[in-house]
Amino acid sequence: MTIKQSAKGFIPVGGVVKPHGIRGEFCIKSYADSPTIFGVVDALYLQNGDTPPKPITVDSWREHKGLVLLTAKGVTDRDQADALRGRTVLVREEDLPELGDDEHYLYQMVGCRVVLTDGSEVGVLEGFYETSEQDTWVIVNEAGTEILLPAVPEFVLDIDLDDEVISIDPPEGLLDLYLHPDPPKKKKPRRPPRRKKPKQS
Template sequence: MKLEDHFRIGTVTKTRGLKGELQVYVDFDGLSDIEFNAVFIDIAGKLVPYFVSNIKYPQANTAYLFLEDIDHIDKATPLVKKDIYLPNKLMPEKDPDDFTLMDLEGFIAIDEAHGELGEITDVTEYPQQVIASVHYEGREILFPLNTEFIKGIDIEGGEVYLDLPEGLLDVYLNP
């Protein structure tokens, strides 16, 4: 099983009780709408399948998970801090109206002052902001994606138009 054939739904944060229940931080919107009876857990770079015996969603971004054959805290503890995946075929179809900043990966970033910066190779969400990464003039450039800097998005053309703060690129190009 290859990682690229699966999508990440969350991470095991800790065990709950003595019977092997896992608490999962769910960072995939709409997980409770997907029906599944097995998950894959990344253990040392390999996806290991586990059958789900019970899953509950007590609050947003949290799930309580019982897996078959994980019936004691000693069996559950090694799974803490491991990522959980589902097969890509279970990923819900995305509504075109649900476009988010995370979807800008692969778009061409164009700055008003510097012109085309290049393809956005990574978009990472941090608690305070979303950061994009491009390779420009042989260096990795990071910049925030927010309404202050984004002047327009051409979804069909795959371009995002920016007005980055003066001097931001200089920080990377003239260390």
């Protein structure tokens, strides 16, 4: 799932993945480095597609296997929780807690130039995909080619939001995979079957 355009003044901090159990608890994939954001903001909002965000009252939240499990007022069974699947979880930008020097919100990095360690351009960070294991950045170069980079510390070396530049060291062969894909192999033409000569008596 790529990052969604949120309503003005709101920032996406997660996405509802699926229900958990039978009592209305649901799983959220957090876009923040630390899931504690779900316990410190004044309010959370859910957005379905391009509809206006709707506030929810959080009853409880906890971490579980890389996801955030959350219960909200009015969501009391599995069917109600399942109906929230795919919703974007938002907070008001003004409610976001301050981060440390080495921490960043993903929304802040979208639009940054992405370069290699030697300064050569890779493209622009346009969005991301999230899974339960890791985030994958979507980088688009000048030709419009999408490059997918696993957003793990060994590949992402530096993030400079002031200059809007991200320095990366992708795994060997990753860029070639997207920029120089192997051409399709030509099929060998099939030879017509040989006709047997009739035997002469």
